[in-house]
Amino acid sequence: MKKYDQCLDQELLIKIRSGDDEAMEYLMEKYRGLVRTEARKFFLTGGDEEDLIQEGMIGLFKAVRSYQEERDAAFSTFATICVRRQIYSTVTASNRKKHGPLNNYISIFGSFTEENGKLNEVLEDSLENPEELLLRKEKIRNYYDIINEKLSDYEKQVMEHYLNGDDYTQIAKKLGRTDKSIDNAIQRIRRKLNQDS
Known part of the structure; x- marks a missing residue:
């Protein structure tokens, strides 16, 4: 790959268009630092920096x-714009999907008695027999116990x-x-609750 060290971007692009895969690999590697720099400017909910770098590399390829x-x-200016747009589009799309309300949920802060309205609403909709209903109530109580024990x-x-x-x-x-603080908290919550599921 040292044979490309003296090549200008325009020369590399000509080689790439003529089918030189090594020139493509060299150019992608050359701009990896730019992609990393751009990725650090953004925050992807539920993702990490590597996800953004991959998206940036797609932008560079485009x-x-x-x-x-x-x-x-x-080319360097054009590449920067393409990388930034690709990452930005990914972050925007992720935020749209990520924050829709959940279809089904149970309040995690009610009392755990059988009189708890939300708990009973969930359970009364079921056509389960009394034994299944009792087991389900017990499972929900156990989940609440785990939440109370594990989460701050x-x-x-x-x-x-x-x-x-x-x-x-x-929420922030x-x-x-900050948004980042909220994301970190949600990641911790998922990690803690998944340990017991």
Whole structure:
């Protein structure tokens, strides 16, 4: 790959268009640092930096395929725009899907008595026999116990707002925290609850 060290981007693009896979590999590697830099500027809910880097590399690939020399922009400028757009589109799409309210949920902060309205609403809709109903109530109580035992008060607050359909930004405003803090809390909640499921 050292044979490409002296090549300008325009020369590499010509080689790539003539089918030189090594030139493509070299150019992608050359711009990996740019992709990393752009990825660090964004935050992907439920994802990590590597996910954003992969999206950025897709944007870079698109830039290679669609760059036109006759335009008055250097390839590096065009590549930066394509990478940024790809990452931004991914983050935006992720946020739209991620924050829709859940279809079914149970309040995690009611009392755990049988008089608890929300608990009974969930259970009364079922056509289960009394034994299945009792087992289901017990399972729900156990889940509440796990929540109370494993989660901090802050995590319980975040979870309640999340289950009520609030997105990360809304939760952050209500609790006086950052979006990143809310995302971290939700990741911890998932990790803690998945240990017992």
